[in-house]
Amino acid sequence: MAGMYFEDLKPGLVIEHAIRRTVTETDNILFSAMTYNCAPLHIDAEYSSQQIYGQRLVNSMFMLALVNGITVIETTIGTTLGNLGFTEIKFPKPVFHGDTIRVRTEILDARQSKSRPDTGIVTFRHVGINQRDEEVCICVRQGLMMLRPKEGAKSGVPVGTKVAAKA
Numbered sequence: 026m027a028g029m030y031f032e033d034l035k036p037g038l039v040i041e042h043a044i045r046r047t048v049t050e051t052d053n054i055l056f057s058a059m060t061y062n063c064a065p066l067h068i069d070a071e072y073s074s075q076q077i078y079g080q081r082l083v084n085s086m087f088m089l090a091l092v093n094g095i096t097v098i099e100t101t102i103g104t105t106l107g108n109l110g111f112t113e114i115k116f117p118k119p120v121f122h123g124d125t126i127r128v129r130t131e132i133l134d135a136r137q138s139k140s141r142p143d144t145g146i147v148t149f150r151h152v153g154i155n156q157r158d159e160e161v162c163i164c165v166r167q168g169l170m171m172l173r174p175k176e177g178a179k180s181g182v183p184v185g186t187k188v189a190a191k192a
Contacts, residue, residue: 027099027102028097028101028103028105029101029104030104031135031171031173032145032172033173034132034147036135037131037132038132040099040100040129040130040131041127042129044098044127045125045127046095047123047125048083048088048091048123048124048125049123050081052083052087053067053081053083053087053122054068056086056090060086062086066081066082067081067082067083067084069081080121080122081121082119083120083121083122083124085116088126088161088162089114089164091126092151093151093164093166095127096128100130100149104170104171105170106169107168108166109146109166109167109169110166111165112165113163113165114162114164115163116161117160117161118159118160118161119161120155120161120162125156126154126155127154128151129151129154130149131150132150133165134147134148135148138169141169143172145169145172146167146168146170147168148166148167149165149166149167150163150164150165
């Protein structure tokens with residue numbers, strides 16, 4: 026399992042994620058279409074050329090999803106039980122087709138769950154940064170994380186994970 030357990034996610038930990046992603050026109054158009062967001066700032070080049078940025082903006086909800094998605098492989102894959110919510114979402118700079126996004130995660134807080142003794146609640150701060158080193162998406166979210174399985178525990182495999190039967 027590649028994800029980090031609750032015990033690994035200590036406040037102050039900073040992760041510079043290895044994956045970067047160049048945002049394309051197709052990403053923006055498809056995401057806008059799939060979510061029924063027909064704002065001309067995302068899909069109409071002529072309209073957008075007459076607005077303050079002179080070009081289409083990448084859908085901010087796509088950016089929020091992309092920034093959070095980039096973090097999964099190195100933080101929570103297989104060790105999270107769910108996203109509990111966002112307490113802050115900001116888009117300080119616009120994103121355009123062709124921008125390349127990288128992400129930095131900082132652990133702000135971590136505490137054991139009061140109602141689920143085998144889990145912890147971690148507060149993550151994810152920052153999406155473009156190729157000009159501008160912060161383009163900032164979000165703070167809470168995740169319900171698995172505690173590291175105790176030695177001798179019956180199984181450290183999360184519920185729902187398929188395990189091959191022994192011959």
